[in-house]
Amino acid sequence: xxxxxxxxxxxxxVAEVFRGDGERLASAFGAVPAIGARLAKLTFxxxxxxxxxxxxxxxxxxxxxxDATSDPIVEGWLPFxxxxxxxxxxxxxxxxTATQIDRYGNHNFACIGPHKQPKAQLLGMRGAPxxxxxxxxxxxxxxxxxxxxVDQVDVVSGVGYDRARxxxxxxxxxxxxxxxSNLGVFDFATPDNRMRxxxxxxxxxxxxxxxxxxxxxxxxxxxxxxxxxxxxxxxxIREVLDPGDSRSNEVPH
Amino acid sequence: xxxxxxxxEAVAELRDGLTLGIGGWGSRRKPxxxxxxxxxxxxxxxxxxxxxxxxxxxxxxxGRVARIIYGFVSLDSIPLExxxxxxxQAGAVEAVELDEGMLQWGLYAAALRLPFLPTRAGLGSDxxxxxxxxxxxxxxxYDDADQLVAMPALELDAAFVHLNRADARGNxxxxxxxxxxxxxxxxxxxxxxxxxxxxxxxSDLAKAGTPHTLLLNRSMVDGVIEAPGGAHFTECPPDYxxxxxxxxxxxxxxxxxxAWKAFEETYLTAESEAEYQKRVQARNEDRKAGR
Numbered sequence: 092x093x094x095x096x097x098x099x100x101x102x103x104x105v106a107e108v109f110r111g112d113g114e115r116l117a118s119a120f121g122a123v124p125a126i127g128a129r130l131a132k133l134t135f136x137x138x139x140x141x142x143x144x145x146x147x148x149x150x151x152x153x154x155x156x157x158d159a160t161s162d163p164i165v166e167g168w169l170p171f172x173x174x175x176x177x178x179x180x181x182x183x184x185x186x187x188t189a190t191q192i193d194r195y196g197n198h199n200f201a202c203i204g205p206h207k208q209p210k211a212q213l214l215g216m217r218g219a220p221x222x223x224x225x226x227x228x229x230x231x232x233x234x235x236x237x238x239x240x241v242d243q244v245d246v247v248s249g250v251g252y253d254r255a256r257x258x259x260x261x262x263x264x265x266x267x268x269x270x271x272s273n274l275g276v277f278d279f280a281t282p283d284n285r286m287r288x289x290x291x292x293x294x295x296x297x298x299x300x301x302x303x304x305x306x307x308x309x310x311x312x313x314x315x316x317x318x319x320x321x322x323x324x325x326x327x328i329r330e331v332l333d334p335g336d337s338r339s340n341e342v343p344h
Numbered sequence: 345x346x347x348x349x350x351x352x353e354a355v356a357e358l359r360d361g362l363t364l365g366i367g368g369w370g371s372r373r374k375p376x377x378x379x380x381x382x383x384x385x386x387x388x389x390x391x392x393x394x395x396x397x398x399x400x401x402x403x404x405x406x407g408r409v410a411r412i413i414y415g416f417v418s419l420d421s422i423p424l425e426x427x428x429x430x431x432x433q434a435g436a437v438e439a440v441e442l443d444e445g446m447l448q449w450g451l452y453a454a455a456l457r458l459p460f461l462p463t464r465a466g467l468g469s470d471x472x473x474x475x476x477x478x479x480x481x482x483x484x485x486y487d488d489a490d491q492l493v494a495m496p497a498l499e500l501d502a503a504f505v506h507l508n509r510a511d512a513r514g515n516x517x518x519x520x521x522x523x524x525x526x527x528x529x530x531x532x533x534x535x536x537x538x539x540x541x542x543x544x545x546x547s548d549l550a551k552a553g554t555p556h557t558l559l560l561n562r563s564m565v566d567g568v569i570e571a572p573g574g575a576h577f578t579e580c581p582p583d584y585x586x587x588x589x590x591x592x593x594x595x596x597x598x599x600x601x602x603a604w605k606a607f608e609e610t611y612l613t614a615e616s617e618a619e620y621q622k623r624v625q626a627r628n629e630d631r632k633a634g635r
Contacts, residue, residue, distance in 0.1 A: 201470075261490055
């Protein structure tokens, strides 16, 4: 559909990272990832599990803002300690935001500057070390720039492919599925797992992506365009999942 | 055995340099009346172990903490705890930053009186780099010879948790959706204190919730403190939600020394928890009246 906004293209690109996941807990941080994960569940991945953001697994799929349902369908109990059990068990795919990410997918949202006395304390390690070593991880970057796609991250919270390789078998559950930004989709499907431009969002050029990336990206000769939303996906995004248009706050028109 | 006591008596047991565990999670079900009591003392050089919220912010901001062991410090509806950020950015505390699951594992190891528990969490990340003097890798002794992390036990001198109900003997009950890690905090500690919204008869515990909600049994608790509103301004469902307006006011004081001074004078210098609760109530009545 030609009238899809960039945010809507991004939401579909996030939904696509969950394709094939089946009965796995889909955790998504950020407005666009939350829309994307729910869109996947409402369309091609109906078996995904999701939490209510507190402690329950919820079988119905509420909108990302202004959930008016007084009667959610609870299908399970997942307090934090069982979240850790589940994720160390591997049946989860998380989409985390990245403050910094490098060519091998090393990720930082802990702090900017030296860890001992940071210039900016951010989220801290949170679950990133455990997530990335135990189950598939994808990343969401709403503001693709050389400040985010950096040559070297200040602190490694999420483990990248070069570090995973050094661990050999110790990292056998490590997988960075994809990075979705407001400009395109990226993966690590290269011989040495360096980040590759997998698709460009409509209206974005290779040059623009290269210019906004602080390391040398692998750019194939032919870069496809990111799949546009179908009519049904657009309807679900606009009328069901995000009638409040929180997606446009994250990725402006 | 009647274990009823007060915040004052519990905190009077503490000494400079001890390691304290604080239950709850972020800005959820935090034993804030205990934190407020600590702020009435001159305790310092504490090590604090926490899934941090305003407990971490207040104790660090007021110079009580030498070392903090945490996975994150957040106010939930305000993702970054602004007072904690300022302290970190000033380099004013030693920060032992862990993966959230590693923190659980450290408490669990201490609870089971083990020196460590193995995990993959931390492998390949800078958690090991920034804590290398303390957290060591280990190789599985079995045929797989896996590389793992030996998460050391987080032994606590004292633990403080806030639950919804307890009896005078220390059986305690959470009525919200998540137990967090409050039982592990207690089992990892030498001295264990539970504050609660209401002390009830033992026979009334099972009336308030199913037996599954009885998180702490009396062997895990040394002191019980009735503290209605004791988690304020963090949430304590179903008794009350988070006081978001108050939390916003607290957060705003991080960037405004004058506002912090006013906040401190109004709320933190209250000579008792009862006086604090009275001031909060007066504040809320003023707001409701639009004053």
